[in-house]
Amino acid sequence: MPKDHGIGASPKRREDVRFLTGRGKYTDDIALQRQTHAVFARSQVANGRIVNIDTTKAEAMPGVLAVFTGADFADVGGNPAGWLINSRDGEPMKEPKRPVLAHGKVRHVGDAYAAVIAETAEQARDAVEAIEAEIEELPAVTDMKAAVAGGALVHDEIGTNVCFDWGWIEDNRAATDAAIKAAPHVFTLELVNNRLVPNAMEPRASIGDYDPGTGDYTLYTTSQNPHLTRLLISAFVLGIPENKLRVIAPDVGGGFGSKIYHYGEEALVLAAAKKLGRPVRWTASRSESFLTDAHGRDHVTKIELACEEDGTFVAFRTETYANVGAYLSNFSTATPTFLHGTLMAGNYKVPNVYVNVKAVFTNTAPVDAYRGAGRPEATFSIERIIDMAARKLGIDPVEIRRRNFVQPDQFPFTSAAGLQYDTGNYDALMDKLGDLADLSGFEARRAASAAKGKLRGLGVNSYIEACGIAPSNLVGVLGSRVGLYDAATVRVNATGNISVMVGAHSHGQGHETAFPQVVADMLGIDESSIEIVHGDSSKIPFGMGTYGSRSLAVCGSAVVRATDKIIAKARKIAAHMLEASDADIEFKDGKFSVAGTDRSVGFGEVALKAYIPHNFPIEDIEPGLEETAFYDPANFTYPAGAYACEVEVDPETGVVSVERFTAVDDFGNVINPMIVAGQVHGGLAQGIGQALFEGCTYDENGQILSASYMDYTMPRADDVPFYTVDHSCQTPCTHNPLGVKGCGEAGAIGSPPTIVNAVVDALQRGGMSHVTHIDMPLTPARVWAAMQG
Amino acid sequence: MAKVSMTVNGAAASGEVEGRTLLVEFLRGPLGLTGTHVGCDTSQCGACVVHVNGEAVKACTMFAAEADGAEVRTIEGMANADGSLGVIQQAFQDHHGLQCGFCTPGMVMSAAALLKDNPKPTEAEVRKYLEGNICRCTGYHNIVKAIMAASGQDVSAIAAE
Numbered sequence: 001m002p003k004d005h006g007i008g009a010s011p012k013r014r015e016d017v018r019f020l021t022g023r024g025k026y027t028d029d030i031a032l033q034r035q036t037h038a039v040f041a042r043s044q045v046a047n048g049r050i051v052n053i054d055t056t057k058a059e060a061m062p063g064v065l066a067v068f069t070g071a072d073f074a075d076v077g078g079n080p081a082g083w084l085i086n087s088r089d090g091e092p093m094k095e096p097k098r099p100v101l102a103h104g105k106v107r108h109v110g111d112a113y114a115a116v117i118a119e120t121a122e123q124a125r126d127a128v129e130a131i132e133a134e135i136e137e138l139p140a141v142t143d144m145k146a147a148v149a150g151g152a153l154v155h156d157e158i159g160t161n162v163c164f165d166w167g168w169i170e171d172n173r174a175a176t177d178a179a180i181k182a183a184p185h186v187f188t189l190e191l192v193n194n195r196l197v198p199n200a201m202e203p204r205a206s207i208g209d210y211d212p213g214t215g216d217y218t219l220y221t222t223s224q225n226p227h228l229t230r231l232l233i234s235a236f237v238l239g240i241p242e243n244k245l246r247v248i249a250p251d252v253g254g255g256f257g258s259k260i261y262h263y264g265e266e267a268l269v270l271a272a273a274k275k276l277g278r279p280v281r282w283t284a285s286r287s288e289s290f291l292t293d294a295h296g297r298d299h300v301t302k303i304e305l306a307c308e309e310d311g312t313f314v315a316f317r318t319e320t321y322a323n324v325g326a327y328l329s330n331f332s333t334a335t336p337t338f339l340h341g342t343l344m345a346g347n348y349k350v351p352n353v354y355v356n357v358k359a360v361f362t363n364t365a366p367v368d369a370y371r372g373a374g375r376p377e378a379t380f381s382i383e384r385i386i387d388m389a390a391r392k393l394g395i396d397p398v399e400i401r402r403r404n405f406v407q408p409d410q411f412p413f414t415s416a417a418g419l420q421y422d423t424g425n426y427d428a429l430m431d432k433l434g435d436l437a438d439l440s441g442f443e444a445r446r447a448a449s450a451a452k453g454k455l456r457g458l459g460v461n462s463y464i465e466a467c468g469i470a471p472s473n474l475v476g477v478l479g480s481r482v483g484l485y486d487a488a489t490v491r492v493n494a495t496g497n498i499s500v501m502v503g504a505h506s507h508g509q510g511h512e513t514a515f516p517q518v519v520a521d522m523l524g525i526d527e528s529s530i531e532i533v534h535g536d537s538s539k540i541p542f543g544m545g546t547y548g549s550r551s552l553a554v555c556g557s558a559v560v561r562a563t564d565k566i567i568a569k570a571r572k573i574a575a576h577m578l579e580a581s582d583a584d585i586e587f588k589d590g591k592f593s594v595a596g597t598d599r600s601v602g603f604g605e606v607a608l609k610a611y612i613p614h615n616f617p618i619e620d621i622e623p624g625l626e627e628t629a630f631y632d633p634a635n636f637t638y639p640a641g642a643y644a645c646e647v648e649v650d651p652e653t654g655v656v657s658v659e660r661f662t663a664v665d666d667f668g669n670v671i672n673p674m675i676v677a678g679q680v681h682g683g684l685a686q687g688i689g690q691a692l693f694e695g696c697t698y699d700e701n702g703q704i705l706s707a708s709y710m711d712y713t714m715p716r717a718d719d720v721p722f723y724t725v726d727h728s729c730q731t732p733c734t735h736n737p738l739g740v741k742g743c744g745e746a747g748a749i750g751s752p753p754t755i756v757n758a759v760v761d762a763l764q765r766g767g768m769s770h771v772t773h774i775d776m777p778l779t780p781a782r783v784w785a786a787m788q789g
Numbered sequence: 790m791a792k793v794s795m796t797v798n799g800a801a802a803s804g805e806v807e808g809r810t811l812l813v814e815f816l817r818g819p820l821g822l823t824g825t826h827v828g829c830d831t832s833q834c835g836a837c838v839v840h841v842n843g844e845a846v847k848a849c850t851m852f853a854a855e856a857d858g859a860e861v862r863t864i865e866g867m868a869n870a871d872g873s874l875g876v877i878q879q880a881f882q883d884h885h886g887l888q889c890g891f892c893t894p895g896m897v898m899s900a901a902a903l904l905k906d907n908p909k910p911t912e913a914e915v916r917k918y919l920e921g922n923i924c925r926c927t928g929y930h931n932i933v934k935a936i937m938a939a940s941g942q943d944v945s946a947i948a949a950e
Contacts (some may be wrong), residue, residue, distance in 0.1 A: 012882050019890025020897065022824015022864035029823035122807070201828045201836060201891040201925050253826070253891025254925050286829035508889030508926045647881040678885045678931060685928030709833030709923065717929040718916035722947055746926070 007522035007738075010674035013513045015506070019679040024251045027205040027220050032279040035207070036065055038269055039124035039282070041114035041131050043290060045107035046140035046363035046702020047152060050104055050113060054132040058116055061130055063123030065276055068268065069114045070103025077236045079262055079327075084479040085164045085336035085359070093164035093359070096155040100237065100264040100271070106135060107154055107326035109362050109704055110291025112264060117272050117280055119258045121257045132777015140363040140702035144300060144321040147360045154326055156360040163324055166343035169418055176354035179315040181705030187389045192775040193377045195298035195323065195696040196689075197712060198370045200507075202253020203284040204293065208269030212277055216244050221266050223249040224259045224505050225545020228482075230537050231332065232262040238270060245270075249535040252507035256686070257369040258293045259507070260547050261330040290707040295696055296370020298323035299336065303381045306352075311393050311400045315352035316344055316416075318381060322359045322367075329368035331547075333359065334453035337465070338478050339374030339548075345415035346382040347426045347464045347640055348404040353416040362703040368729070369547065371686055371748040375465040383461045383753035388772055391764065397757070398439070401462050412734075419466055419640045423731035426462060429642040429664050430731050433460070437644035437662035438596040445646065445659075446765070454648040456659070457762025461754040467742035468553030468637035468733070474737060485632035490519065490562040492570075492613035492625040496604035497529040500562075504555035505535050508682075509744065510675040511551060515559055517671055518738065522563045524590030525603055541628050549742030553637050553733065560737040561629035570606045572621050577601050577609060629742060637733045637741040641665035643750040647758040651766065654784030656692055656759055662724040663750060666739035668732040676743045680725045683747020689715040690748070691755035695777045713777075752776060763787060793857045797822065798866030806853040811942045813848035815856075824864040824894050828923070835922030837855060838895040838902075839863045845902035847921070864894035867901070877901055877939045884944070886935035888926035895922050900936045909940050 003009040018024050054126035055067040078097035085093045102113040114131055118124035139152040147154070147161040154161055167173060180186055200222075207220040217240055223229045227246040234242040252259060262400055265282050272280040284292070299322050306315040322336035390400040405426040406413045413421045433439070442458050449456035468477075472483035489501040500519060516530035533539050543555065569588055574592030575582045584595050593600035609616070610625040646660040663680055670676050693713035697705040706712040732739030759778055763771040763786065774786045794803035797820060799862050802864045804819040816822045816839070825848055828836035837848040840862040874882060877900050887893040896919070903910060903918045910918065915933045924932060 013885065013887075015890070016882040016887055017874065019862075019887055020874060020881055021868050021892050022822065022894055024824070024890045026826070026891065028827075029817075031821075122809070199925055201834060201889065201923065202826070203828065212802075251890065253828075254889040256925065283827075286831065286834070510888070674885050678888060678927060681928035681930040682888065682926045683928070686925070708831045709829050710831050714923050714925070715929075716916075716923065717919035717933060718913070718930055722912070722933070723928065723930055 002511055003495045005527060006517055007671050009352065009517065010672055011249050011513060011527065013510050015510065015512045025462045026202055026251045026253055027207060027222050028283045030207060030220055030250065032207065032209060035281055036117050036119060036276060037121040037124045038115050038117050038272060038280050039121060039128050040112040040265070041128045041133065043102065043109055043111040043113060043135065045106065045135060045137040046109050047138040048106045048135040049108060049138060050102065050576040051134040051136050053114055055114065057132065058130040061123065061127040063119035064116060064127045065119065065748055066117045066272060067114060068101060068272060070099060070101040073100040074103055074237055076100060079264065080236050081231065081328040081333045082330045082481050082483060085166050085333045085337050087165045088167040088170060093333060094158040094160065095328060096158055100267045108365050109702055110288065110365060111326065115268050117276060141699045141701050142362050142364055142700060143324055144360040144362060148358060149363050154363055161361045163361055166203045166337050166357045168355040172352060172416065173354045176315050176317050176352040179352045180306040180317055182305060183314050184309055185307045185393065187305045187385055187387045187392065189303050189388055189773055191301045191303065191381055192650060193297045193299040193301065193380055194690060196296040196370055196694050197290055197696050198256040198258035198293060199294055199714060200254030200256055200258055203286055203559065204259065204263065205283040205291045206266045206269045207279055207281040209279040210273040210274035213391065217270055218245065218246045218248065219266060219270055220248045220250060222252050222259050223247065224252065224255040224507060224547055225543065226535055226537050227503060227543045228506065228545050229262050229266065233267060233270065237267050238506065244542055246538045249505055251503065256294060257370045257373060257547060260545065261294055261368060286709065287707055290712065291704060292365060294329045294366050294368035295325065296367065297377060298367050299377045301381050303385050304387050305385045307389055309395065311389065311395045311403050313348055313350040313404045315380065316350060317354045318344060318356065322356045322357050323362055324359045325362060325364045325366035329366040332366060332368040335369045335374045336482065340378050342417050342419050343375050343464065343466060344382065345417040347406060347462050349406050349410065350404065351416055364698050371683060372550065372745040373374040375745065376752060379463040379749050380753045383463065384756060387757045387760070397460050398430060402430060418636060421464065422635060422734045423465040423602060424638060424640050425729060425731050426640060428729045429640060429666055430462065430753065432726060433642040433644055433662060433664045436664060436726055437535065437562045437660065439644060442646065449648050455651055455762040455766040457647050457649065457758040457765060459645045459754045459758030459761055461750055462641065463750040464638055464640040465479045465745060465749050466636035467549035467639055467745065468633050468736065469548030469550045471633050471635055483632065484544055485630050486544050486558050487628065487630045488555060489541050489626065489628040490559065490560040490566050492566060492607045494608055496607045499531050499533055500559060501540040502535045502555050502559060503545065504551035505538055505546045509546065509551060509679065510672065514552065514672045514675055515556065518556060518559055519563055523603055524588065528544065549744040550739050552738065553736050553742050554631060554633055556738055557736045558629045558631035561631050562627045565627035565629060566625060569621065569627065570603065571627060573606050573609055574601050576617050577606065592692050634735040637668065638739040639665060639743065641746055641750050643754040645758045646756040647755065647762055649759060649762045649783060651787065654780035654787060656778055656783060658688055658721055658755065661721060663747060664726045664729065665743065665746050666729045666731055667727050667743045668741040670727055671740065676727055677725050679743045680747045681723055683745060684723055684751050685715050685720050686757060687751025688720055691752040691776050692778050693719065759783065791854055793853050795856050795859050795861050797861045798863060808852065808854060811849050812851040812853045814857050815822045815853035816848060822863050822865050826891055826894060833923065835895040835899060836892050838898040839920065840898060841901065845899055850883055853893045864897060874899060880935040880939035884931045884935040884938055885928065886931040892922060896924065900939065901946065903936065904940055909942060912937065
């Protein structure tokens with residue numbers, strides 16, 4: 001019987017009611033008294049010298065209250081990168097300043113160089129058109145290899161377009177080179193991991209407010225991590241003391257990484273609000289989102305796989321060019337390095353791995369973590385070349401993976417890329433996949449497709465990811481400038497109901513439903529009496545936010561620790577009430593009892609006692625019942641999975657349709673299976689989108705050619721099938737109290753190579769043995785061209 | 790500026806608008822009905838779908854002035870009279886057909902229009918009908934399932950959860 005409450009149950013999401021009735025409260029839904037509107041002037045050229053910006057006419061336009069340019073922010077700090085990467089030669093990465101508004105130069109199409117504040121958004125838009133900006137267009141660089149080779153510079157002052165040239169693990173380089181030289185088979189593949197636009201459905205928005213009476217600032221913003229935004233604005237950008245800046249991230253309409261980062265618009269609305277003494281609001285148009293949200297992926301990789309005759313892997317070696325765009329976004333240096341290179345051993349006991357990543361500035365929007373963040377890129381490279389090797393060696397693609405899997409008795413396993421996987425059972429995942437995907441029935445389905453004139457292919461894949469980001473001690477050694485713990489406060493109110501303040505932010509993940517399941521189980525009380533509070537820096541102790549599939553593994557663990565403290569204190573109070581010693585008190589099903597007796601008090605009575613402390617041992621126990629915990633993980637968590645996909649390819653047109661998709665994941669323990677399945681579904685669609693439809697394209701002048709939903713193909717409902725998902729193969733995480741691993745990114749990590757493998761399989765089975773790879777997205781034109789040879 | 794009057798969710802509503810004011814701007818601004826969302830600027834995403842005189846309309850494709858005299862229904866008008874969730878809304882909650890909630894109002898309004906014209910749509914018909922509504926969170930699985938369930942069809946055979 002499925003559970004009907006607590007851990008492992010799937011209660012309906014409580015947040016749904018407000019969303020389904022139109023009562024969600026997103027940033028743009030908030031209206032403040034006397035509010036004003038900001039609109040940004042954005043560069044139309046990809047690289048240009050700002051000669052002059054004349055705002056005289058704009059300032060005289062109706063309703064205009066102020067016009068800001070980069071000069072107004074020339075003295076304030078820059079928006080920093082959160083992770084210091086050193087190059088192979090020991091040189092620290094190049095860190096050009098990222099200003100609030102472009103000053104001196106514009107560096108990508110959409111780079112904001114001025115902002116107009118007006119009484120209405122329409123007036124501000126009209127006034128932006130009246131700004132006379134003289135910008136001398138310079139040659140732009142958008143191709144990474146060209147950017148490395150020389151030519152136009154994105155940042156003149158650093159004299160190169162190479163941000164860093166990183167090797168991992170440098171001590172393994174010689175051994176990897178030697179292993180590849182000695183191996184009987186070496187396979188090589190050049191891959192493009194296509195640039196994507198995250199496209200959360202809610203565009204970014206920010207409202208700045210300033211109270212001259214108190215000196216307090218409030219920022220309402222579309223953020224996955226309000227405390228991190230506050231920290232960046234306070235410590236680096238505007239210098240507002242943290243205790244005078246309240247950051248509220250109310251309901252947020254999806255993030256997928258793009259709302260982790262601090263953006264200049266947030267600083268602008270705060271500074272403008274102070275100057276005007278009125279609230280200043282800004283909401284991105286979708287076009288602005290395409291131009292300025294941090295994009296994702298955009299790697300060009302050469303991967304080599306060396307194998308023995310029997311398909312045993314002896315080495316992976318990669319060289320990757322990673323686009324960081326025109327400025328370093330906050331996580332942009334971590335994404336292609338420690339979230340990518342460290343995963344380059346996959347699920348395999350391969351003994352040698354060496355990864356080289358060259359991060360490159362180009363005249364394009366900044367690139368940063370997007371759902372999966374480095375791990376999809378690693379998985380794609382590994383799993384594509386394994387497929388190629390299997391094909392060339394004549395080994396079944398499932399079999400070659402099984403021969404190389406880390407075995408259950410090898411955990412904890414230190415991979416050749418330097419991570420210690422705590423648990424896993426990759427063969428069990430593959431076994432389950434075989435059953436659920438009915439791999440043995442493929443041939444019959446292929447014949448049926450053939451009878452319709454379609455080429456059917458089967459792709460399989462296995463992946464591992466590092467989630468639960470991240471152990472501060474480890475990431476500190478690796479260059480992180482922050483700790484990656486999280487925090488929670490459990491407040492038991494006098495009447496026994498509970499508020500849980502969490503640092504994780506929920507923008508679709510269902511924390512308001514899932515976190516109470518954990519607390520309810522621990523305290524033996526009803527979930528409905530537990531409320532989750534998130535997204536407001538003034539209500540929550542601290543938090544590093546939601547990304548990297550970390551909310552439950554890290555923040556959920558903080559909730560557990562805080563609840564443990566609640567139980568410990570409540571036990572003392574109960575002992576006093578029952579006139580027994582602490583050691584004799586048992587806590588079960590919401591009741592404290594004296595062992596071996598029928599004397600007990602309920603949790604609610606203890607809560608009331610804590611707040612009405614008559615006859616209370618105040619020398620031993622403080623009144624009140626509220627506890628805070630910070631939790632710093634001991635290691636990453638390691639979700640893994642095995643995926644299978646069947647596609648049909650139309651040999652006349654190259655159109656690919658996804659006919660079946662099966663995802664078997666090991667997320668460790670599962671708190672709410674319904675929510676977990678939903679997370680996988682969403683990830684799969686994003687991965688299918690990357691594989692078949694999505695691609696952000698710039699021309700050689702740096703003009704973005706895919707800046708609307710008419711040009712950038714989002715997956716639609718009729719592009720995807722019903723998915724089969726499973727998370728019953730569970731090897732719980734060994735180092736967090738819930739045994740959870742994280743599920744948010746898996747679908748987007750595991751699916752792209754599965755689909756490409758399936759399409760290549762379809763063409764190979766269709767007699768086109770020359771097709772070994774097609775770059776994503778696999779549009780009909782690309783597939784058709786590949787078929788023609 | 791011109792005066793417009795319409796009936797929104799059964800109540801009279803009026804206001805002064807510019808000629809360029811879109812229906813969605815009028816609903817969200819002067820009327821304070823912020824459940825209707827704006828997710829794009831090219832009429833692709835469908836987050837702003839409302840019903841105008843019983844037909845599904847993207848409220849970003851219509852000027853407020855064009856809706857003068859019309860009957861408009863928004864997500865705020867979809868619950869039952871006693872405040873409980875309507876059949877489609879309830880099916881979305883039952884089947885986890887929403888995550889971040891931003892596309893959800895448009896999805897519900899489109900689903901209602903579909904089921905009015907086609908009370909028992911097939912999976913393919915639901916998927917085809919939703920081509921004007923983009924969701925980035927759910928992968929559509931549970932949205933399609935919820936709409937089929939709302940139409941009274943048995944969805945228990947569709948993959949778990």
